[in-house]
Amino acid sequence: MTVIHENLNDTEAKMRARDVSVYYGDKKAIDEVSIDISPDYVTAFIGPSGCGKSTFLRCFNRMNDTIPIAKVDGLIELEGEDIHSNVMDVVQLRARVGMVFQKPNPFPKSIYDNIAYGPKIHGLAEKKPDLDAIVEKSLTRAGLWDEVKDRLEDSGTALSGGQQQRLCIARAIAVDPEVILMDEPASALDPIATAKIEELIDELSGRYAIVIVTHSMQQAARVSQRTAFFHLGKMVEYGRTSDIFTNPIEQRTQDYITGRYG
Numbered sequence: 001m002t003v004i005h006e007n008l009n010d011t012e013a014k015m016r017a018r019d020v021s022v023y024y025g026d027k028k029a030i031d032e033v034s035i036d037i038s039p040d041y042v043t044a045f046i047g048p049s050g051c052g053k054s055t056f057l058r059c060f061n062r063m064n065d066t067i068p069i070a071k072v073d074g075l076i077e078l079e080g081e082d083i084h085s086n087v088m089d090v091v092q093l094r095a096r097v098g099m100v101f102q103k104p105n106p107f108p109k110s111i112y113d114n115i116a117y118g119p120k121i122h123g124l125a126e127k128k129p130d131l132d133a134i135v136e137k138s139l140t141r142a143g144l145w146d147e148v149k150d151r152l153e154d155s156g157t158a159l160s161g162g163q164q165q166r167l168c169i170a171r172a173i174a175v176d177p178e179v180i181l182m183d184e185p186a187s188a189l190d191p192i193a194t195a196k197i198e199e200l201i202d203e204l205s206g207r208y209a210i211v212i213v214t215h216s217m218q219q220a221a222r223v224s225q226r227t228a229f230f231h232l233g234k235m236v237e238y239g240r241t242s243d244i245f246t247n248p249i250e251q252r253t254q255d256y257i258t259g260r261y262g
C-alpha cells in the first residue's frame with residue numbers, strides 16, 4: 001500500500017495512473033502503482049537502483065511498447081483519455097508526452113534540423129519562416145539559443161554533453177508537449193552542466209508537467225515539489241518533496257533518505 005500524504009491541494013491531474021503493473025516476461029517490475037501527475041509541479045521519482053523508477057516513467061508515453069518482453073497492465077490517462085485506447089495515436093502521444101534520456105541522443109543532423117524535424121512531421125509549421133520561429137523559440141526556452149544561433153548548421157553531435165542535453169530538451173519542446181519525462185537527465189553531465197539543466201527544469205516548470213527520475217536525492221530536493229519514493233517495484237510514499245525529505249511517514253522512506261540503502 002502506498003502512503004499518500006494528505007492536504008496536497010493539487011489541481012486536476014494532467015496524467016493519472018491507476019493500478020499500473022509492468023512485467024518483463026514473468027518478472028513483475030512495477031506492482032499496482034497509482035499516482036496523479038500535477039500540471040503545476042515537477043514530480044521526482046526516487047528510490048534505490050532497480051526499484052522500477054525508469055520502467056514506471058516509460059509507462060506515461062508507452063515507451064515500454066518498444067521492449068518486446070514488457071507488458072503493462074492498468075490504466076493511464078492523459079487529460080482523461082486512456083493512452084492505451086485504440087484511438088490513441090502513439091506518435092502523437094509521444095509528442096504530447098515528450099522524453100529526455102540519461103544519455104543525450106541528438107540526431108546526427110544539424111542543430112537546426114534536430115529541432116525542426118518534429119514540428120515538420122507533426123505538421124506544426126509548413127513554411128520556412130514558421131519553422132525558423134519554432135527553432136528559435138525552442139532553443140531560447142532551452143537556454144541554448146545564444147550559444148548556437150551562429151552555428152545552426154553545425155552537427156548536433158558536435159556540441160558538448162550539456163549542450164546536447166539542452167538540445168534534446170529543445171527538441172522535446174519544439175512539438176509543444178504537455179508533459180516532459182526526464183530519465184536521469186543530468187547523470188552523464190559534469191556539475192556545471194548539471195546545474196544548468198536543473199535551472200532549466202525550474203524555468204520550464206509550470207509551463208509543462210515535468211516528471212524526473214533521479215538517483216540524486218539532492219537533485220530531487222532542488223528541482224521537484226512532489227516526490228514519489230519507490231522500493232522493489234512499489235510506490236511506498238508520495239507527497240510534497242519537503243515533507244518526504246524532512247517528515248517521511250514510512251520507515252523505508254526514512255531509511256532511504258538517511259542513506260541506509262540505495
Ligand SMILES: Nc1ncnc2c1ncn2[C@@H]1O[C@H](COP(=O)(O)OP(=O)(O)OP(=O)(O)O)[C@@H](O)[C@H]1O
Pocket residue numbers: 024029047048049050051052053054055056067069215
Ligand atoms: N528491458 C528489460 N528487460 C528485462 N528486465 C528489465 C528491463 N528493464 C528493466 N528491467 C528490470 O526491471 C527492474 C526495474 O528496472 P528499472 O530500470 O525500471 O529500475 P530503476 O529504478 O530505474 O533502476 P536504476 O535506478 O538502476 O536505473 C530491474 O530489476 C531491472 O533489472
